[in-house]
Structure formats: C-alpha cells, structure tokens
Amino acid sequence: MDTRFYHSVHLKKDLCNGCINCIKRCPTEAIRVRDGKAIIAGEFCIDCGECIRICSHHAKISRRDRPDILGRYKYTVALPAPSLYSQFNHLEDINIVLTALILLGFNDVYEVAAAAELVSEESRKYVADHPENWPFISTACPSVVRLIRVRFPNLIEHLLPINPPVEVAARLARREAVKKTGLPPDKIGVIFLSPCPSKVTYARSPLGNAHSDIDGVLAIQDIYPILLPLMKEAEKSPMDLARAGRIGVGWGGSGGEAAGMITSSYLAADGIENVIRVLEDLEDEKFSDLNFIELNACNGGCVGGVLTVENPYVAKAKLKQLNQYLPVSMTHKTPDIDNTDLYWTEPVEYLPVFRLGNSMMESLAMLNKVNRLCQKFPGLDCGSCGAPTCKALAEDIVRGNATQNDCIYVLKNHIHKLMDNANTLANNIFIGGDNAKEYIYILKQYITQLSSDISLLDASLNPSSGQEDGDGQEAD
Numbered sequence: 238m239d240t241r242f243y244h245s246v247h248l249k250k251d252l253c254n255g256c257i258n259c260i261k262r263c264p265t266e267a268i269r270v271r272d273g274k275a276i277i278a279g280e281f282c283i284d285c286g287e288c289i290r291i292c293s294h295h296a297k298i299s300r301r302d303r304p305d306i307l308g309r310y311k312y313t314v315a316l317p318a319p320s321l322y323s324q325f326n327h328l329e330d331i332n333i334v335l336t337a338l339i340l341l342g343f344n345d346v347y348e349v350a351a352a353a354e355l356v357s358e359e360s361r362k363y364v365a366d367h368p369e370n371w372p373f374i375s376t377a378c379p380s381v382v383r384l385i386r387v388r389f390p391n392l393i394e395h396l397l398p399i400n401p402p403v404e405v406a407a408r409l410a411r412r413e414a415v416k417k418t419g420l421p422p423d424k425i426g427v428i429f430l431s432p433c434p435s436k437v438t439y440a441r442s443p444l445g446n447a448h449s450d451i452d453g454v455l456a457i458q459d460i461y462p463i464l465l466p467l468m469k470e471a472e473k474s475p476m477d478l479a480r481a482g483r484i485g486v487g488w489g490g491s492g493g494e495a496a497g498m499i500t501s502s503y504l505a506a507d508g509i510e511n512v513i514r515v516l517e518d519l520e521d522e523k524f525s526d527l528n529f530i531e532l533n534a535c536n537g538g539c540v541g542g543v544l545t546v547e548n549p550y551v552a553k554a555k556l557k558q559l560n561q562y563l564p565v566s567m568t569h570k571t572p573d574i575d576n577t578d579l580y581w582t583e584p585v586e587y588l589p590v591f592r593l594g595n596s597m598m599e600s601l602a603m604l605n606k607v608n609r610l611c612q613k614f615p616g617l618d619c620g621s622c623g624a625p626t627c628k629a630l631a632e633d634i635v636r637g638n639a640t641q642n643d644c645i646y647v648l649k650n651h652i653h654k655l656m657d658n659a660n661t662l663a664n665n666i667f668i669g670g671d672n673a674k675e676y677i678y679i680l681k682q683y684i685t686q687l688s689s690d691i692s693l694l695d696a697s698l699n700p701s702s703g704q705e706d707g708d709g710q711e712a713d
C-alpha cells in the first residue's frame with residue numbers, strides 16, 4: 238500500500254452538510270464541496286487538523302486507536318507527549334500523570350520529553366557542524382514537513398534530518414522493554430498519546446524513515462477523562478517514573494524546542510498561516526543570520542493540537558508553572574542510543590502535486606488557461622462553486638475536475654443569455670411565417686437548457702437540498 242498519502246484526517250460523509258466552511262480554512266486548498274459533500278484530495282492534505290477545528294458538524298475527524306489496543310500486546314509502554322502535562326490544573330509532579338498511566342493499564346511509560354532532550358542535544362551539534370545549510374528548519378511537526386514536501390521544494394535541504402522525539406522515544410522504549418521482559422519486540426506495544434492528527438499520520442506514514450516504531454496512537458482528548466480519576470489515586474503514592482526536565486517538557490509549547498537549542502539566532506512561529514508566511518519569506522531569502530527555525534502548525538505549538546482538551550494559551554501557561562518544579566534536564570546520551578535512532582534514514586523528496594501539467598510547457602499552457610478563466614469569474618472567492626477561490630476553480634477546470642457552470646455567476650449570465658434568446662424567438666413565432674415550426678423546436682431546446690441550468694443553480698445555492706443522507710460509511 239502506498240502510505241505516502243495515508244491520512245488520519247478524514248470525512249464522515251453522512252455528517253457533512255456541504256456548508257463550505259472548511260474549504261477556506263484548509264492551508265493547502267485540499268478540500269472541495271461536490272454534490273453537497275466535502276471531499277479531501279489526499280495528495281494535498283498535510284493533516285494539520287484545521288478542518289476538524291472549523292467543522293461545527295463534526296464531519297471531519299481524526300482516525301486514531303482506542304484504549305482497547307492495550308489488549309493486543311503482552312507488554313505495553315505509554316509514550317506521553319509533553320503537551321499531555323499541560324492539560325491538568327495545578328500539576329506539580331509529572332509522576333502523578335505517569336503513575337495514572339500505569340493504573341490505566343500500561344506496563345511502563347517512556348516520556349517523549351526525555352527523548353526530546355536527546356534530540357535537542359544532537360540538534361545543537363548537527364546545526365553547529367553544518368553552517369552551509371543554515372537556517373535549519375525543525376522537523377518535529379509532521380504537518381510542517383509535509384507542507385514543505387509539497388509546496389516549498391527549495392527548502393527541503395534546510396530540513397533538520399533528525400527524527401522527531403516521539404520516534405526516538407518509541408525506539409528507546411521498545412529496546413528497554415525487551416531488556417526488561419525478555420519478550421520479542423513484536424509482543425511489546427509502544428503507544429503514543431498524541432495531541433494532533435498529524436502525529437497519528439506520522440506513526441503510519443513517517444517521513445525520513447521507512448517505518449515508525451510507534452505501534453498505536455491514542456488521542457489526548459480520549460485518554461484525558463479516563464486519567465483524571467486515576468490521577469486522584471496516583472496522587473496518594475506516585476511512582477518515581479519521570480525522566481525529563483524543563484528542556485524536554487518545554488517542547489510541548491511553541492518556542493520550547495528552539496530554547497533547547499541554546500542559541501539566540503533562532504525564529505519560532507506557530508499557527509499554520511504564520512508558518513506559511515515564514516516559509517514564503519525564507520524562500521525569498523528574507524532571513525539572514527538565523528541558524529534555526531522552529532515551526533509548529535498549531536497555535537501555541539503542540540499544546541494547540543486539535544486532539545487536546547485545554548485552550549492552547551492556558552495550556553502553555555500551565556507548562557510554564559510546571560517548569561518551576563522541574564530540573565533543567567534529566568536525560569543525557571546513553572550508550573543505548575546510536576545515530577540510526579536519531580537520524581533520518583531516508584531523504585524527504587519533493588512531491589509536485591500542485592504542478593498543473595506533466596512538463597514545463599504543459600504547465601505553462603494550463604496556467605494560461607487558468608488566467609483566462611479567472612478573467613471570466615467575478616473574483617469574489619465566494620466558495621459557492623465548492624472551491625476555495627476563483628483561481629482554485631479555474632485550476633480544477635483545467636485539470637478536468639469542474640466546469641465553468643460550477644460558478645454561479647457564470648451560470649447566472651448563461652441563464653440570462655438563454656432567456657434573451659428565448660424571448661427573441663418567441664417574438665418571431667408571434668410574428669409568424671414559414672419558420673414558426675423550427676422556432677418552436679429551438680424554443681423547446683432553450684427551455685430544456687434553462688430548466689437544467691436552474692437546477693444547477695439551485696444545487697449550488699442550496700447544496701443539501703435533494704441530497705439523501707449518507708450511509709454512515711466513513712469516506713476519504
């Protein structure tokens with residue numbers, strides 16, 4: 238199976254009412270509304286989760302595992318994301334959360350924050366040793382890497398080729414569990430507790446590696462209500478499980494990773510629109526003197542992931558409060574870790590999904606057609622056609638995926654023209670003459686065309702009318 242376009246984010250077709258709210262929010266223009274239902278073009282989607290955030294009908298959801306995944310393995314290790322700690326009020330001791338995970342049924346825990354400290358240390362060295370590729374762009378947020386892969390080919394060489402902390406944590410956790418239990422690696426389930434769909438996608442379809450060591454992914458929002466009562470129990474006698482300090486836990490909020498780099502020449506941006514602006518400026522070589530750029534697709538960083546429960550800014554404040562109880566760092570490079578755990582083993586390659594044609598000439602010819610079509614459209618970007626902008630509709634037309642009549646303004650003009658012609662004919666029939674029969678025949682054709690155009694117009698203006706509810710099947 239080609240997992241290059243595996244996506245956690247998908248559509249519950251029966252819940253979608255074609256309201257077009259999501260098409261404008263998607264940063265890669267991956268969504269169209271056709272026949273009253275949203276469709277996601279997998280090759281464009283970067284699993285940022287923005288469409289989940291905006292859809293008030295809950296028609297966009299994130300695939301993930303359910304807690305019963307624990308039953309599939311003889312021994313399970315939880316990998317809590319640093320952002321998990323930011324979901325709880327007045328947390329002073331991470332061990333309470335980690336002990337609650339053991340009470341929930343995990344055999345062990347391995348903090349992603351601990352691996353983040355190792356990644357910070359290695360990244361510092363790598364960046365210092367490779368000034369020729371400055372500024373390096375962090376690769377911890379899979380949506381950012383996916384965005385660069387499809388939209389910013391010139392920036393691929395700036396990607397930091399180091400595994401995200403969750404991958405490093407998964408490898409170390411499995412190795413430690415094998416040593417502790419003597420079980421074969423496949424009997425051990427390494428389960429990540431994720432703040433976002435992007436990392437669910439990463440576990441199935443990683444970038445920079447052929448396979449991920451993560452066996453399953455639970456959403457923080459699913460695990461949160463189960464953990465809360467268990468934390469009350471854990472509070473009575475927390476186990477000594479924590480192995481990360483401020484540097485690792487800080488990765489949960491934007492700027493945390495960059496702070497771990499211990500450099501002043503960095504930039505940190507969060508929120509997908511800001512990320513795109515930074516990448517565009519970087520492409521235009523607007524930044525000099527930077528050696529590191531941290532980018533997070535979600536507002537506030539991972540704490541703003543769509544699978545969390547807390548407001549991202551409150552969560553960030555909670556992380557700061559928690560920091561005062563933590564040492565600076567607890568993890569140092571161990572003999573158990575080597576470069577294959579830390580570094581990408583596969584390059585990330587450009588996927589030219591936005592290109593219009595198969596060759597430069599073809600693309601140019603298609604671009605000319607797009608420009609000509611755009612002149613026919615009103616430029617309102619109203620979304621009634623089901624595409625986010627008039628330009629996106631023009632591109633859909635030249636790719637053969639839409640027609641000009643999908644634009645309600647073009648359609649309206651067409652109807653007016655037909656009506657004018659029909660009027661002229663009707664007058665001629667009234668005057669009479671030898672051609673009356675022929676005029677009546679043409680007039681009938683106009684009426685048929687008019688009725689078909691008016692149905693199209695109705696469908697555009699009221700996408701849900703006449704639609705049957707879906708069958709409840711999940712559809713991509």
Ligand code: SF4
Nearest residue numbers: 253254256257259292
């Ligand atoms: S209901 Fe459908 S069209 Fe409207 S925001 Fe949700 S997924 Fe998008």
Ligand code: SF4
Nearest residue numbers: 263282283285286288
């Ligand atoms: S997850 Fe992001 S990129 Fe994918 S369809 Fe939704 S908004 Fe667009």
